[in-house]
Amino acid sequence: MQTxxxxxxxxLRLDDNPALQAGLKSECLLPLYVLDPRTLQxxxxxxxxxxxxxxxxLLESLTALDGALRQRGSRLLVVLGEPERVIVQLVERLGVQQVLTQAEIAPEELALQARVRAALGAVVLREFSGNGLLREAELPCPPEELPQxxxxxxxxxxxxxxIFQPPPAPAALPPLPEAALDLLQPLPSLSQLGLGEPLNVAASAFPFSxxxxxxxxxxxxxxxxxxxVRQYKDTRDGLLGTEYSSKFSPWLANGSLSxxxxxxxxxxxxxxxxxNDSTQWLWVELLWRDFFRWTLVRHGSALFKAGGLKATARAPRHLDVRFERWCAGRTGMPFIDANMRELAATGFISNRGxxxxxxYLVHDLQQDWRHGAAWFEEHLLDYDPASNWGNWAYLAGVGSDPRQNRVFNVLRQARQYDPDASYVSLWMPELHTVPVHLRHTPFLLPALQLEAMRYPRLEQMPETWRPYLPAA
Structure with a gap:
């Protein structure tokens, strides 16, 4: 009898899950999620x-997964601990013959997988294609020969x-090993994990479960x-609401969506x-996601180093109080501060933002890009190692793209994408007393007025902003 x-x-899904499909042949199957406390440190x-x-x-996704498993005669066991210990203990206790899981591509996750494999000894750890779009066999060439x-x-x-033909969720699943029933326990709360409950923000661009x-x-x-989707190309640079983009990314990141x-x-x-152009552009964005995944497969830990994939010293290495102000949404540039506050409050910001x-962090404030990437790693709902670090390296000029500098004129961007200052007005309540035409440029106000509003003065205004300043 195979367990x-x-x-x-x-x-975290039953649809299009190769590891789950492989488990259907077992007499008993134990679905497990290990909450590793190290990821919260x-x-x-x-x-x-x-x-x-x-x-x-994640906790909402695990609750949903458990519900879907129950409908098919199974349950989800969630254990708090280190996978290399938890899995080995369960294997010994329940007489498990094989462990099925998704293949990994990022260095830390690969190292964890290797530790689990070593700890399992003679018990087989089988890996199945992961969360990407294209399988290796579907690539136009071997991964090491892919274009940069x-x-x-x-x-x-x-x-x-x-042609994509993902297998649907199975109608039924093998039963749990009998001894596993005693191990089932309720999910921990955010407070029990030492995180506290986030505030519910009505203006969130991702209010979904x-x-x-x-x-x-x-x-x-x-x-x-x-x-x-038919208007996606025209709306994707929006900043407000749920409909300017697909919002698929948080579910894609934790695998609730294939x-x-x-x-x-x-x-x-x-x-x-x-x-049309818009449906085509959604395909392009999914392809970007895969491009970063295969870049990570090819380059591994190099993507997380200061010099990125170019191993040069071009990107700034500084870190000072300006980084802290950027994190807190207190730089004195409203368009930057509004985005950083939205991120901290909701875990989501637009692609444009x-x-x-x-x-702005890398080119205007001259701060180390890796610290910005790490800040995003903690806060983003849709954090994915390949896309996050790949995009940051690209913007810092140390990615694989030949264009050296992806430098944005922040004031021009603010004027173009938030012309009536409705976005900064939403996230910057201290600016409500400022006339709308000045809400992107409060640094032009008298110092006493800024002090009264308790909003910091911008330290330095680049010359390139001058054409976008309000007319006197």
């Missing part, structure tokens, strides 16, 4: 590796006809009900309603 342990990680660059927002989404530049990667991928059911509901809504399922549904939508605040 298998299914170790869930960033694949402070990392080498200062911030925690996982903060309150992503942990809240996204546009070339995209061209090669689009030369092939890719975690878990597979919520992810699939959003996929149906965006592609079929509202068909927001990228291959998104593509299968997108192709089905295009077959029914036709392809991410690029602008990252560029």
């Amino acid at each position: 298998s342990l299914l170790w869930f990680k960033q694949d 402070v990392g080498p660059l200062g911030p925690r590796r996982q903060g309150v927002h992503r942990t809240r989404l 530049v996204f546009t070339r990667f995209r061209e090669l991928c689009e030369q092939r006809l890719l 975690g878990g597979e059911a919520a992810a699939l509901a959003r996929l149906r809504d965006y592609l079929w009900n509202s068909q927001g 990228a291959r399922r998104v593509m299968a549904e997108l192709r089905r939508h295009e077959a029914q309603y036709g392809r 991410r690029q602008v605040v990252a560029s």
Whole structure:
């Protein structure tokens, strides 16, 4: 009688889950998630590796996963501890013959997987394709020969006809090992994990719940009900509300949603309603995500070093009080501060906002990009190692792209994407007494007025901002 342990990680779904499919052949199957307390501790660059927002989404996703498993005659065992210990103890206690799990690509996760494999000894650890879009066999060439530049990667991928047919969630699952029933326990709360409860923010651009059911509901809504996908290219640089972009990324990041399922549904939508620039652009964004994943597979830990993939000293290495002001949303530049406050309050900011605040930290404030990436790692709901560190390295000029400087003119960006200052007005209550036409440039006000508002004065205004200052 074969007993298998299914170790869930960033694949918190039953739909399109290769490790789960492999477990269906077992007589008994134990679905397990290990909450590793080390991920909630402070990392080498200062911030925690996982903060309150992503942990809240994780707990919601685990609750949803347990509910889906119960409907199919199973349950989810959640254990607080270190996987290399927890899994070995369960294997010995329950007589498990094999452990099934998702393959990893990031250095720390690979190291953890190796420790688990070593601790298991003779018990087999089987890995299955992970959370990406393209499997290795579907790539246009071996991973080590992939282009270093996204546009070339995209061209090669689009030369092939890719068909996505993800297997649906199974109707039933093998029963739990009998002895596992005594081990089941309720999920810990955020407070028990030492994180405290986040405030509910009505203005959040991601007010959705975690878990597979919520992810699939959003996929149906965006592609079929509202068909927001058909305007995606025009709205994706928005800053306010839930509909300017797909908002799939938090579910993709923890695996509540499969990228291959998104593509299968997108192709089905295009077959029914036709392809347009917007449906094509959603494919491009999913391809960017995969480009960063395969970049990480190829370069490994180099992506997390100061010199990035170019091993040069071009990126700034400084760290001073300006970094702390950036984190706190107190730089004196409202467009930056509004984005940083939204991130801290909700765990989410727009794609446009991410690029602008990252560029400002690296190029205007001359701070070490890795600390910005680590701050995002703690706070982002949709943190994913490949996309986060890949995007930061790209903006810092140490990624694989040939363009040296992705420098944004912050005031121009503010004027272009928040022309009526509605975004900064939402997140910067201290500016409500300032006339709307000055809300992007309060640093032009008298010092006493700024002091009365308790808003910091901008230390330095770049010359490039002058054309975008309000007319006298």
